[in-house]
Amino acid sequence: MNPKSTIKGRGAQLNVHNRFFQLSHEMRDDFLEFCQKEDEQVDKNKTLYLPVFPKTIVNKVESPDVGMQYSMNSYQGCEHGCIYCYARNTHEYWGYSAGLDFERRILVKKDSPKLLEALLKKKSWKAHPIVMSGNTDCYQPAEKEFEITRQCLEVFLKYKHPVSIITKNALILRDLDLLEALTKDSLISVNISITSLSENTRRILEPRTASIKKRLETVKVLSENKIPVNVMLAPIIPSINSHEILPLAKAASDNGALSIGHTIVRLNGAIGEIFSDWIKKTMPDRADKVLHQIESCHGGTLNDSRYKTRMNGEGKIAEQINNLVKLGRLKYFKDKRKPKLNTELHEQFKDGQLKLF
Template sequence: MSDTSVIKGRGAQHNSHNRFLELSYEMRDDFLEFCHKEGEIADKNKTQYLNVFPKTIVNKVTSPDVGMAYSMNMYQGCEHGCIYCYARNSHEFWGYSAGLDFERRISVKKDAPKLLEALLKKKSWKAQTIVMSGNTDCYQPAEKQFQLTRKCLEVFLKYKHPVGIITKNSLILRDLDLLKDLAKDNLIGVNISITSLSEDTRRILEPRTATIKKRLETVQVLSENGIPVNVMLAPIIPSINSHEILPMAKKVSELGALSIAHAIVRLNGAIGELFTDWIRKTMPDRADKVLHQIQDCHGGTLNESRYGKRMRGEGHIAKQINDTIKLARLKYFEDKSMPRLNKELHEQYKNGQLKLF
């Protein structure tokens, strides 16, 4: 039975301390008691959108085991609230907490489309696939209001430049028209994250994401429209979704996905504390088991930073997970693969239109 004090609609249950700040913030019991007596709400649990103005929008990825060369993020922080999200730690760079702040204080880069266009027009720029959502989801709830992802897709289409998308939100189907136009020239690849077939698991693990039903429908609709889809079974968390690998792989293959990818959960930085607090409140009956099995995958610790090990883990439990993924690929994806995106067209469209000579 879960703790009745759980903050509904959020993953993190508190604001962890920002390691870069000397001061810390806490909500004391005497303040909470005062609010209770006065009939006031101590924490309204509302999301704030904050405008920021970076000078660049595309980042070069130097990590050797990530699988992308360049990424861009229109939003910092993510209202989806996935408790395991590795991007939480990056919110500390901006002076916020990796906990509730990450879900409730969303930085919005309204100049993203202009910054992207300026980059793609540079004579020195050579086409490389740029992945939207290398850090935070480009189709999180903020996108409904600001539509920065759609505007950036229009830029990619105008300049015939390859783009990848990572998301767990069915809002991507709003932009089906642009995705179909990009797919005609093999300029788009979509990665849909699906971590469970259980709506109950999804609801507590990823509280403000699209439902499992909606995500499966998204895989099917994109595939039926000729848009290549890779499904990310990530992260795999022992004793939470590790038993679902084969059923998930089978289902998404039937819906048209061309491949699957996975990663074993790792809880770096503040995420270890946040995840431990969360699981003791939401799954107290199996909290110790899950935490110990995660540690077993990472040499006895929740924190794992070693390249080549951090995504796949090591030990008996990690081997079982990785072997199951291999089996899933053999059973359901043996004759399928994601296409290489087209990098040849962009040079002809540097000025936004086809060069005749």
């Protein structure tokens, strides 16, 4: 990989065309030559935080194979820059590219706690676990500044409502006090995403995420404080991290995780172009092999939207991956059980305090 030819600290190396736009932009060679002669920066590579004001914050999940009924996303776009992220496509709905814009134009929903509280107070609302976040990471770098996730956890605690968290950032430990309070009533579960035990792999796949060491330490600290943790080995990418499944499962179990989950990478929509461009620049020696193996898991295409098969794939390579995960569960999690979240308390706390009558 030639560092001069890549954008430092980012996953995507280009902005792909937004499918909803009639016009497109391109970086012309004569403009690049002019910038070089004038010693001007072509791209400042800065992250912008842009406030948005939605009317609601909790979404009902219609897809039958994602394992959640409701999700909320206080941030759209994600500075972590994971090259494979399925959420990239959603940035096009906001008028941005799924490529670099997804990592550098972060939409911030500051009203999230207020909107969440309004929902939980509704008489018609029945408690179901709500996932933070079903789309982008609720503990991405923006959370250090805005603390929206922490405020939302305070709302969940106040109304005794179950919540599940998905993250790959050690920043979650900042909120250990709230997580401990929630776990006393079985109101919290945490999913930590760990895709590799190699820092070299982590740095190119997920450039602005917490280190592997930090993530394993996070699993350990949460587990030691009785907070149930599931580790997501997601996504598994053939010939990049597929050989690490059993070591990852062991590391997760050794640090206290109660279970593991996994998906096989799929490159829907604009992600296929973004990922293909990235791997040809970062791993040119195996780019074609990896892309062909991904295709073999999804009926000969990178783009797989078929329910039930899209997550676990099909074919021999997918079968090998799924069998290794099953073996990992049998070998390292045989006697472990993840507790069910408590949905019984919320009705008594609809107004924020215990109802006596």
